[in-house]
Structures are given as structure tokens and as C-alpha cells.
Amino acid sequence: MALLAVAAFLAYRHYVPGQEKVTYQTAEVTRGDIEVSISAAGKITPKESVVVGAQVSGQLQELLVEAGDKVEKGQLLAQIDPTIAMTAVEADRAQLKESQASRKQQQATLNLAMAEAERAEMLYEADAIARADYESAQAAYAIAQGKLEGIDAQIQRQQSTLRADLATLEFTKIYAPTSGTIVSVEADEGQTLNANQTAPTILTIADLSIMTVETDVSEADVLRIKKGQQAYFTTLGDPSRRWETRVRQVLPTPEVLNDVVLYKALLDVDNPEGLLRSEMSAQVFFVSGYARDAVLVPVTALQTAPPRLPHALGDQVAKGRQSQQGGFMQADASEATQAQAERRDAKSREVFRKVAEAHPQTEHGMVMLMTAEGAPRPQPVLVGLKTRTQAEIVYGLEPGQIVITGEVKTGRADSGNDSRRRGPPRRF
Numbered sequence: 471m472a473l474l475a476v477a478a479f480l481a482y483r484h485y486v487p488g489q490e491k492v493t494y495q496t497a498e499v500t501r502g503d504i505e506v507s508i509s510a511a512g513k514i515t516p517k518e519s520v521v522v523g524a525q526v527s528g529q530l531q532e533l534l535v536e537a538g539d540k541v542e543k544g545q546l547l548a549q550i551d552p553t554i555a556m557t558a559v560e561a562d563r564a565q566l567k568e569s570q571a572s573r574k575q576q577q578a579t580l581n582l583a584m585a586e587a588e589r590a591e592m593l594y595e596a597d598a599i600a601r602a603d604y605e606s607a608q609a610a611y612a613i614a615q616g617k618l619e620g621i622d623a624q625i626q627r628q629q630s631t632l633r634a635d636l637a638t639l640e641f642t643k644i645y646a647p648t649s650g651t652i653v654s655v656e657a658d659e660g661q662t663l664n665a666n667q668t669a670p671t672i673l674t675i676a677d678l679s680i681m682t683v684e685t686d687v688s689e690a691d692v693l694r695i696k697k698g699q700q701a702y703f704t705t706l707g708d709p710s711r712r713w714e715t716r717v718r719q720v721l722p723t724p725e726v727l728n729d730v731v732l733y734k735a736l737l738d739v740d741n742p743e744g745l746l747r748s749e750m751s752a753q754v755f756f757v758s759g760y761a762r763d764a765v766l767v768p769v770t771a772l773q774t775a776p777p778r779l780p781h782a783l784g785d786q787v788a789k790g791r792q793s794q795q796g797g798f799m800q801a802d803a804s805e806a807t808q809a810q811a812e813r814r815d816a817k818s819r820e821v822f823r824k825v826a827e828a829h830p831q832t833e834h835g836m837v838m839l840m841t842a843e844g845a846p847r848p849q850p851v852l853v854g855l856k857t858r859t860q861a862e863i864v865y866g867l868e869p870g871q872i873v874i875t876g877e878v879k880t881g882r883a884d885s886g887n888d889s890r891r892r893g894p895p896r897r898f
Contacts, residue, residue, distance in 0.1 A: 495876040496840055497768050501869045504764050504862050506855050507755040508694060510735070512685035512703060514750040516676035517738055520648050523669035525641040526550060530661045530672070537655050541646045541675065548644040548672055550663065555639040562632035569628055573621045580614040587611035650675040653748055681739055681746045683715070685754045686725070686732040695720055695756050701737055703754040705746070713746075715739040717756065759855045765863040770875040771837045772853065772861055825865040826852055832864050838874035839867075846874055 524530075532549040535541060590607035593599040657663065657672045664670065683703055687695060699717045704710075721734040737754065739746070826832065832852040839849040851866030867873070 492877045494838075494840065494846065494874045496872045497771060497875045499863070499867045499869050499871045499873060500766050501763055502766050504761050504766060504855050504857065504860055505757060506759040506857055507757050508687070508691045510685040510687050510691070510754045510756070512683045512737075512752040512754045514681050514683055514705075514746050514752055515748055516650075516653070516678055517680045517682040518648070518650070519653070519674060519676035520650070521671055522547065522644060522647065522673050522675060523671050524550060524644065524663045524665050525669060526555065526638055527663055527665045528552075528554065528642065530657055530659055530663055533655070533657070533659045533672075535652050535655075535673070537652050537673075539652045541649065541652060543646055543649045545646045546643060547646055548657075550642040550644070552639055552642040555635065555642055558635040559632065559639055562628060562635050566625065566628045566632060569621060569625045573618065573625060576614065576618045576621050580611075580618050583607075583611040583614040644672060646675060648675060648677070650677040653678075676748070678744055678746075678748075679741055681741045682718075683737040683739065683752050683754060685735045685737070685752075687720070687735050687756075689724070689731040689733065691756075692720065692733045692735075694758055695735055700757045701754060702757070703737070703739075703752040705753075706751050708745075709753075713739050761855055761862050764854070765867055765869060766860050767837065767863055767867065767873055768875050769856060769859055769861050771873040772835050773838055773848075773874075822850060822852075822865065829854070829864050835861075837863075837867065840872040840874060849873075 528550040530548060531551045533547075534549075535547050541547065587607045587610070590599060590604045594601065594604035652673055653676045654674045655672070656674075657670065663672075695717060697717055697719060700714075701717055702712045702714050704712060715737045717735055718738050719736045721736070724731045724733045726732075735754075735756075826834070829852060832854050835851050835853040837849050837851055838846040841847050849866055852864040854862035854864045856862070
């Protein structure tokens, strides 16, 4: 019924007198690639970076690297003045030696007390000494044991302090915690570092072989972006190069800037040549659909069915068509031909239905096809991907055909005036 309405509408426009003439704007059906994507702005950062700071206070005595240097894990980067830490270690070692010497003395005292306690026990059993002397010898032995245990605990404490001070001494040497490139240096040689409250930053190491693109995606588009989705981006320095990648993660917590909700989408990309740098701006495109070697038409060629004509106007159109065909008698004579045409139409509709079932993601549409005689003819189509300028035709058109994209009014059909009134192009 929609096709009959379109045909009647076009015939009405063409045959009914007093209507404006129409010049059609057309375009050729082509074949090519189409891509539907979501664009967002992003910033390039290293995927892995480590901020190297100082765990001890002191003067930065020597800085052995500069920004841009490549370093390996365990490489010495800087040296802090070790004087204070070294003095503490020496004091701990001296105290430890003193405690160890005291332990030797106390061990000898303990041995003597143990011998006297054993002798007193023998004499007491032989009833050779008083009970008070026996108890005094046993108490002296217990006291000597307690003192030795106290000295052992003191030695353990001093050993622990020594290990801590040795670690502090080692912290005066700054080593690379990972391999990478020095991307920034925040301290200078001779600068005094104070680590009592917060660890001061000396430099930052980053692995530039893999970069991460952080993009801000609006809440209107974030539901169409999934983990593993294909994407690509370009940079301001080389907009002609596309960096292919995939979505690694969409962070669940948004950022709200001026009442605008933005979600972070992260994309990783290999950077073997080192062309991508930190803080570069990127234009990111998340590919939500693409088709290669598809049949394409301009979006303006997709038409909507015109309103149904009034009954009286429909009669005028019918009369005009019948006069063109030689009257009602000729129309009656072509009933057999019309029946064949109806059977062909039914077959075409069945094929259309099967193709639509095989491609459930498509939508039904219609274009106005320009025939070889120069007359427009409605053509149902299945529409796939659509961008702002192009549409993919899954079924219904072939490359090389001509479709109508708009019309321009050029004046009254029954007017003898040669002057033409032109209006802006419009769609059906």
C-alpha cells in the first residue's frame, strides 16, 4: 500500500495541472567502505610509570641520570649524603660489641653461680650447711640466669637497630625499581631532601614501549563502548596515521565537570618506535560498526512515504493515467499483464522478507529510483549502517543505479511565463 501511495503521489505531482514542475536531484549508487564510530578526545600517557622518591633526608649528593635516559632495573640513579646514616651504623655496631662483651661476663657469672648452687645443694642434702645458705646460692644462680637473658634481649634489640640503620644507609643510594625511560627529574644535585613528612620525588621512570590513551566518553555514548571493542586514534602531530587498538577497560566511576558526566575509557597501544609521547592529545574513534565493499547511497536518498492523496485527487490521477494509456478499454485489455506484474511483485516481496529475516539488524527503508525513462519509481530497501552522510543498502539496489536525493521547484506547469521560481532543494 505504501508503494501505491508513493506512485499515486508522484503521478499526481506529474499529471495534475496547475502544480509546480519539479527537477530531481540524483546520485549514483556506489560501492565502498562505511564505518560507524563514536569520537572522543583523549590524552596519551605511559601505561606503567613509577615515581622514584627518597626515603631518607639529606643532601642530594649526586644525580647520575638525566631526563630521556634509558635505565635498567637495579641501576644506581642518585646518591644522598650518607654521613649521618653511616654514623648511626657505626654507633650501633659499637653498642652491639659492648653488649656482647657484657654477655661474656654474665655467662661466666652464671657458670659460677650454677656451680655454687650445685655445691650448696649437695651440702644441704648432707646437712652440712644451713637452709638459708642453700636458698641464697639458688637465688644467686637464678639472678645470674635472668641477667644473661636480659643481655641477650638487649643484643637482639641492638641487632635490629643495626639492621634498620643499615637499611637507612642503603636508602641513601637510589636504584631504579624498574626498567624504562626517565621522563622527568624533579630534584637537582645539592638540593636538601626532607623525608620526615612525605617522601620527596626525585624522578619518574616510565615504560614508553606501551602507551595508554585515556579518553573522556559522555554518558550518552558510554553504553555503546565495550571491553575489547575495536578503536583507533590519531594525533595532532600526524593526523594521517591511524593507530589501531582495542578498548582495555571502561572505568566504572565517572568524573563530573560542570554537570557533564564523563567516563574514562582506556586503550593500550604498542609504541616500539617511540613516536607517541606523554601528554599528547589524541582524537579517538570507537568503531561500533563497519562494512567493507558495501552498496552505498547518500542518506538524503532514504525517503519516507508521502501522505495518502484525497479521494478526488486520486480520481484525477487515475483519469490522467488512463488517458495516457488510451482510456479504460486499453486498461481492461492489460489486466493479464497486471496480473503477471502482481505475481512478480509478490515474489519480490517474498524475497525481500527472507533477506530481512536473514539480516535482523537491518531496518526497512525506501528510496526513489530513477528509471531509464527518467521517471521516479519507489524501491524498498534494507538499510544497514548509517552515518551522517551515507547509508549501507543491504538489499534492494545495485551499484550504478540512480536514486533521487531531493527536488527543486522550477515553476507552474500550466504557466506560460518563462521566468522560473527556484526554491531550496528538499527531500520527499
